Amino acid sequence: MNQMRVKKIFIDESGRKTMEINVLPEKYCTFDCVFCPLGHNGVTTSKAFHFSETDPFLLSLSEQIDRENPDVLFINSMGEAFSNDQLEDFISLARAKGVKVSLYSNGFLLGEPEYARLASMCDEVSCEVKAVDEASFQKFQRPFEGCTLEQYLDNMAGFRKNYKGELVAYVCLVKGMNDGSECAARIRENLSRVNPDRVIVETVTDDKFGKGFGVSSDCIKKMQREILKD
Numbered sequence: 001m002n003q004m005r006v007k008k009i010f011i012d013e014s015g016r017k018t019m020e021i022n023v024l025p026e027k028y029c030t031f032d033c034v035f036c037p038l039g040h041n042g043v044t045t046s047k048a049f050h051f052s053e054t055d056p057f058l059l060s061l062s063e064q065i066d067r068e069n070p071d072v073l074f075i076n077s078m079g080e081a082f083s084n085d086q087l088e089d090f091i092s093l094a095r096a097k098g099v100k101v102s103l104y105s106n107g108f109l110l111g112e113p114e115y116a117r118l119a120s121m122c123d124e125v126s127c128e129v130k131a132v133d134e135a136s137f138q139k140f141q142r143p144f145e146g147c148t149l150e151q152y153l154d155n156m157a158g159f160r161k162n163y164k165g166e167l168v169a170y171v172c173l174v175k176g177m178n179d180g181s182e183c184a185a186r187i188r189e190n191l192s193r194v195n196p197d198r199v200i201v202e203t204v205t206d207d208k209f210g211k212g213f214g215v216s217s218d219c220i221k222k223m224q225r226e227i228l229k230d
């Protein structure tokens with residue numbers, strides 16, 4: 001099955017009609033998180049690739065945008081959308097049609113000038129702030145060789161300094177990785193370094209890993225209070 005497609009159309013929390021798409025044929029990501037809902041058979045990479053499925057999908061997407069007339073194109077892929085070397089074509093297509101673009105990324109590649117340029121073309125960019133120290137980052141998120149948490153945070157912070165759109169940080173609470181009482185302060189520190197416009201605290205909920213790595217709703221509320229307090 002071709003995974004590169006419109007995943008769903010929904011109304012977001014701001015009442016905007018949103019078309020969510022995947023621009024990758026299979027999982028390509030800079031990390032291989034132990035709790036990844038996409039599984040572990042993908043490619044762990046920081047590079048961009050050319051996919052033959054992209055041009056046909058761009059054609060069909062253009063028609064679907066004309067038909068559905070969404071307010072937002074939400075690029076939320078099987079891993080890291082920057083891995084598609086034609087990501088700019090998706091962004092340009094939406095912009096040419098007057099549709100806002102929201103890009104979901106784990107945030108690591110925002111430190112690369114070319115990827116930062118692409119992200120800057122989007123109205124909203126989402127990134128992730130969840131690891132609390134180097135050891136847990138390496139153990140739970142398993143990045144490509146040589147990648148460190150310091151570098152990860154620096155990449156997002158550097159992008160923030162120049163980005164004029166809305167930067168949203170997702171804090172995913174993972175059992176055993178960042179749900180301990182001492183973790184909230186560390187997450188706050190990392191968030192203040194990245195300086196997003198908005199923070200969303202959540203947990204792992206998918207069928208496969210939700211039981212093993214998800215935290216309780218009480219834990220989310222408690223951590224949320226600690227992380228977001230003024």
Ligand code: SF4
Nearest residue numbers: 029031032033036079
């Ligand atoms: S960053 Fe997201 S897509 Fe990439 S391996 Fe981790 S959970 Fe999966």
